[in-house]
Amino acid sequence: MSVVSNPARAAYDFPMKDVRENFPAPLLYIGWEDHLMFCAPFCLPLPPETPFGALGTAVLPGIYGYHPDFAQIDWSAVQWFKSGQPWTPDPSKSLAENGLQHKDVIRFRTPGLTGIQGSFS
Amino acid sequence: MDTRVEKKKLGLKERYAAMTRGLGWETSYQPMDKVFPHDKYEGIKIHDWDKWQDPFRLTMDAYWKYQGEKEKKLYAVIEAFAQNNGQLGVTDARYINALKLFIQGVTPLEYYAHRGFAHVGRQFTGEGARVAAQMQSIDELRHYQTETHAISHYNKYFNGMHESNHWFDRVWYLSVPKSFFEDACTGGPFEFLTAVSFSFEYVLTNLLFVPFMSGAAHNGDMSTVTFGFSAQSDESRHMTLGIECIKFILEQDPDNLPIVQRWIDKWFWRGYRLLTIVAMMQDYMLPKRVMSWKEAWEMYAEENGGALFRDLARYGIREPAGWKQACEGKDHISHQAWATFYNYNGAAPFHTWVPKEEELNWLSEKYPETFDKYYRPRWEFWRDQAAEGKRFYNMTLPMLCTTCQVPMLFTEEGDASKICYRESDYFGNKYHFCSDHCKGIFDHEPEKYVQSWLPVHQIYQGNCFKPGTDPTAEGFNPLMAVLDYYHVNVGRDNFDFEGSEDQKNFAAWRGDPPPAPVAATTEPGAAK
Numbered sequence: 098m099s100v101v102s103n104p105a106r107a108a109y110d111f112p113m114k115d116v117r118e119n120f121p122a123p124l125l126y127i128g129w130e131d132h133l134m135f136c137a138p139f140c141l142p143l144p145p146e147t148p149f150g151a152l153g154t155a156v157l158p159g160i161y162g163y164h165p166d167f168a169q170i171d172w173s174a175v176q177w178f179k180s181g182q183p184w185t186p187d188p189s190k191s192l193a194e195n196g197l198q199h200k201d202v203i204r205f206r207t208p209g210l211t212g213i214q215g216s217f218s
Numbered sequence: 219m220d221t222r223v224e225k226k227k228l229g230l231k232e233r234y235a236a237m238t239r240g241l242g243w244e245t246s247y248q249p250m251d252k253v254f255p256h257d258k259y260e261g262i263k264i265h266d267w268d269k270w271q272d273p274f275r276l277t278m279d280a281y282w283k284y285q286g287e288k289e290k291k292l293y294a295v296i297e298a299f300a301q302n303n304g305q306l307g308v309t310d311a312r313y314i315n316a317l318k319l320f321i322q323g324v325t326p327l328e329y330y331a332h333r334g335f336a337h338v339g340r341q342f343t344g345e346g347a348r349v350a351a352q353m354q355s356i357d358e359l360r361h362y363q364t365e366t367h368a369i370s371h372y373n374k375y376f377n378g379m380h381e382s383n384h385w386f387d388r389v390w391y392l393s394v395p396k397s398f399f400e401d402a403c404t405g406g407p408f409e410f411l412t413a414v415s416f417s418f419e420y421v422l423t424n425l426l427f428v429p430f431m432s433g434a435a436h437n438g439d440m441s442t443v444t445f446g447f448s449a450q451s452d453e454s455r456h457m458t459l460g461i462e463c464i465k466f467i468l469e470q471d472p473d474n475l476p477i478v479q480r481w482i483d484k485w486f487w488r489g490y491r492l493l494t495i496v497a498m499m500q501d502y503m504l505p506k507r508v509m510s511w512k513e514a515w516e517m518y519a520e521e522n523g524g525a526l527f528r529d530l531a532r533y534g535i536r537e538p539a540g541w542k543q544a545c546e547g548k549d550h551i552s553h554q555a556w557a558t559f560y561n562y563n564g565a566a567p568f569h570t571w572v573p574k575e576e577e578l579n580w581l582s583e584k585y586p587e588t589f590d591k592y593y594r595p596r597w598e599f600w601r602d603q604a605a606e607g608k609r610f611y612n613m614t615l616p617m618l619c620t621t622c623q624v625p626m627l628f629t630e631e632g633d634a635s636k637i638c639y640r641e642s643d644y645f646g647n648k649y650h651f652c653s654d655h656c657k658g659i660f661d662h663e664p665e666k667y668v669q670s671w672l673p674v675h676q677i678y679q680g681n682c683f684k685p686g687t688d689p690t691a692e693g694f695n696p697l698m699a700v701l702d703y704y705h706v707n708v709g710r711d712n713f714d715f716e717g718s719e720d721q722k723n724f725a726a727w728r729g730d731p732p733p734a735p736v737a738a739t740t741e742p743g744a745a746k
Contacts, residue, residue, distance in 0.1 A: 113647055113668040119679050126617040126650065128626075128637060134596050136558040137616035137625035138637065140674050160614040181639060200648040202617070202639060217635035218596035 115200065123199035125192065127152070129161055130178075130206040134218040138202065149195050150188030166210040176206040234275035242345030256341040260406035262478075263471035267344025270466055273458050276353050285360065292364055292448045299441040300371050309437040310505035311376070311724035312715055316433060317369055317442065318378040318568040319495060319503070323395045324426070325365040326386040330399035332358035334410055341407035350459055354415075357452045368445040375727075376720050378568045381705045385567060388682065388704050390673035391495075391559075393623045397670065398492050402485070404666070408467060409481050415460035417485035417538075421526065423453055424518040425493055429500045429508060436506040461526075468533040475534045480662070486538035487655040490547075491622040497552035498559070501581065502573060510584035515548040540655040546631050549585055553593040554627045560600065561612035562625075564697060567706050569715035572601040592634050607737035609714055613697065615674045620649045620667050621656035628652045644668060 117123055120142055128138030139160055147156075153172050161167050177184045180202060186195045197203070212218040228236060245253050257264065298304075308314065332355050339351035373379040386392050402413040431446030467474050497511040509517075527537040538544075560570045573581065578597060581589045600610055616625035630636045640651040644664045651657040660667045676682050680689060683699045701708050710719050717736035725732055 109665045111665075111669065113645070114670065115668070115672065115675050116647055120675075121678070121680075124675070124678065128617075128639070131635060133554075133592075133629075133635070133637070134557075134599070134610075135612060136554065136561045137618075137627045138639075139614045140617045140678070141614070142678050163608075163610060180641060198648075200650070202641065202648075202650060204639075211635075212595075213599045214595040216592055216595035218592070218599065 117199040120199070123192075123197075125197060126200070126202040127157070128202070128204040129157075130204050131211045131217045132161070132164060132166065134164060134212065135161065138204070143192060145193035145197070146191045148189065148191055149186045149197075153188075164212075166207065166212065169210060170207045174208055176208065178204045178206070230275055233280075234272070234277055237277035237279070238345060238349050241349065242343075250343060254341065254343045256407050257343050260408050260477065262406075262408045262467060262474050264344070264467075265470055267342075267346065269469070270344050270346040270350075271462065272346050272350045273462050274350075274353075274455055276350075276455075281353060281356070288448050288451070289360075289364070292444055293367075295444040296368050296371065296441055304439075304441055305372055305375050306724075306728055307438045311720045312503065312569070312571065313437045313439065313505050314372060314376045314720060315378070315568045315570075315715070316430070316499050316503045317372055317439070318376075319499060320430065320442075321365065321369045321373075321379050321382045322385055322389070322567070323392055323495060324430075325362055325369070325382065326392075327395050327399055328358050328362040328365065330396075330403065331414055332356075332362060334399065334403045334414060337403065338407040338410050347463070354456060354459065357456070361449045361452070364445045364448060368441050371441065375723070377707065377710045377718075378720075380707075380711075381567075384705050388673075389567065389706075390562075390565065390677075393671065393673050394495075395492055397623050398488055401488065401666070408478075411460075411463050412467075412478060412481040413485040413488075415456060416464045417482060418489045419453065419456040420460035420464075421486060421519075421523055422489045422493060423457065424522065425514060426496050427453055428518065429496060429511075429514050432508045433500065433504045436508050437504055464530070464535075465533070468535070472534075479535060482535065483539040483655070484659050484662075487540040487544075487653075487659065488622060490540065490544045491624055491652075491656070494551050494555045494624060498555040501552035501584075502556040502577075507580060510581075511552045512548040512584060515545070520545060539658070540653070543631050543653065543655065547628070549588045550592075550629060550634055553581075553585075553589065554629070557593070557596060558616075558625055558627050561610070562616070563713055564611045564613065565701065565704075565706075565712065567704070567711035569713070569718050569720065571715040572597050572604065588634060604714070604716070604739075605737060607739055609739045611713075611739075615677060617650060618672050618674050619652035619656050620670055620672065621651055621659050623670065623672060624652060626650070626652050 115124075122142040122144045125141050125143050126138050127141065129135060141156070141160075143156070153170075153175075158167070177186055179197075181204075184203070186203075244250065251258065305314075335351045335355035335358060339348050339355055342348050342351070369379060386396060399414075402410050405413065427446060427450050431443055431450065434440075434442035434446060464478065467478055500508070500511045500514060523541075524537070527535065527541075556570065559566055559568075560572075563570045578594055582594060585593075603610055616627075618625055626637055626639065628638050630638045638653055640654060640657040642649045642651070642657055642661055642664070647668070649660060649664075649668070651660060673682070677696070677700055682703050683689065684703050687699050687703075688694070689696065689699070698708065701712070706712055714736070715721055716733070721733050724730075
């Protein structure tokens with residue numbers, strides 16, 4: 098806390114509110130680079146055994162499919178990032194096998210697609 | 219005949235001394251530090267409480283007299299407004315949504331400020347500070363009441379105001395103002411003063427009250443203008459108190475400087491994030507515009523705030539750490555915030571809309587560097603989609619910043635095409651932030667923010683459904699269950715302004731032609 102000088106203060110040790118155990122499935126945050134019509138990255142509880150490849154075929158169409166760019170995505174050319182760093186997931190393996198843990202953040206960039214009239218929308 | 223007695227009249231200073239004399243005392247059978255344990259635990263050193271000068275020397279009798287006169291005027295205006303159906307004189311029913319935002323997100327903060335000052339009024343050893351905090355506590359309670367009374371008139375006619383207290387504790391975006399004040403109230407007493415009296419009242423409330431109230435005046439809402447003026451005269455007193463208390467703390471001991479600077483850094487940034495909703499109100503929600511957010515920022519923050527921090531330099535205080543980033547944000551945050559509410563208008567109890575063509579042009583003119591490049595194409599696309607019956611509603615929950623609790627909508631400094639992502643690891647659990655400054659606030663006292671009640675996470679934890687809800691039942695619709703828990707009247711409080719009950723009623727009451735019919739939307743969950 099903002100306590101600076103109280104040597105007698107008690108330890109401040111309480112359970113964190115957002116630990117994995119409190120959710121039905123681990124949370125995964127996903128953002129689509131250059132497409133800010135979706136105002137913020139999404140937060141999704143996803144079973145760890147979900148195949149990574151199912152993101153592109155089953156999960157993302159439901160949340161990003163409204164965008165005219167979505168149908169044009171070449172999934173083989175998509176660049177992935179994990180915590181902002183370039184990252185190469187294996188689509189045939191599960192989220193957990195790809196090393197994704199509770200509250201990890203991943204983003205994908207779709208080269209050549211930069212939103213409505215190139216406005217990053 | 220009685221002899222006339224010359225009654226000696228006390229001056230302000232003497233009357234203040236007389237009225238507050240004896241309110242403080244040295245304890246005899248308990249140590250003072252045990253009776254006032256909170257005014258030392260933050261590390262702030264006060265050597266002479268008598269140096270505390272309440273700049274107004276306000277006493278209870280003077281307070282009642284002065285405020286009583288103001289109340290009479292205020293309630294006379296509210297009464298006249300109600301009797302004359304003043305709600306029909308506003309420019310456009312879209313304007314009412316600014317009032318919804320006010321009663322939902324600002325008025326409850328007055329109540330929190332009341333509670334906060336009542337609390338710290340007990341904490342200070344010096345009675346001058348205690349009396350000042352008590353007076354502010356009463357002020358803030360009055361603001362909460364007068365705002366509620368003034369806006370309750372609109373509540374009779376428009377949607378989106380009927381459960382503002384219930385919403386404040388539950389609805390996702392209201393966790394932003396709520397967490398701001400809960401963070402302040404759970405700090406120590408000096409941090410609370412720095413957060414509320416100085417950073418919020420002194421540095422930022424001009425940006426809140428002046429645009430809101432001049433917006434009300436420009437849009438024909440004299441009732442709101444009047445409560446705004448009634449509150450604003452107190453605000454200027456609060457602001458003066460804010461600057462005086464900062465100077466007092468800094469003058470007492472050089473060791474106080476680094477602690478206070480850190481609080482200023484923190485609370486400037488938290489206040490700036492909170493004011494995002496004011497930015498969008500100003501640029502998007504007022505049918506008649508006063509000035510753009512960017513212009514308001516330049517006048518009230520860059521000019522006035524800049525001068526303030528130059529003035530405080532002699533105490534060793536520098537401008538807040540996030541100052542530069544906040545100034546850069548003036549070109550972006552209103553557009554990013556309104557787009558966010560447009561995205562999530564299925565779950566927000568006020569209406570949003572695509573700006574009309576002349577409003578888009580106004581925004582292009584006010585934001586020549588950014589609006590056409592980044593934001594206009596988005597609005598034109600959404601406008602065309604809505605015309606085809608495909609009004610966009612984002613149905614998936616967003617990622618939030620752990621500190622300010624705003625969805626992660628802010629972009630990188632210098633690059634509005636990239637969302638700003640930051641993260642920290644705390645005992646193996648990841649936490650995410652919208653900016654370096656929100657991350658910095660978390661990293662300094664993570665124990666506090668790992669307890670944050672983040673609405674999105676709470677929904678996923680199952681804590682935002684009414685008791686007895688079965689999320690495993692067939693056809694369960696989580697959004698509808700959450701809106702039921704919120705007490706949102708689906709189809710009346712939420713969704714687009716075009717086609718809303720507010721829009722239709724306003725036209726009917728004024729005898730205007732009925733609004734053009736809206737193409738049926740095809741979005742799931744958005745059917746009306």
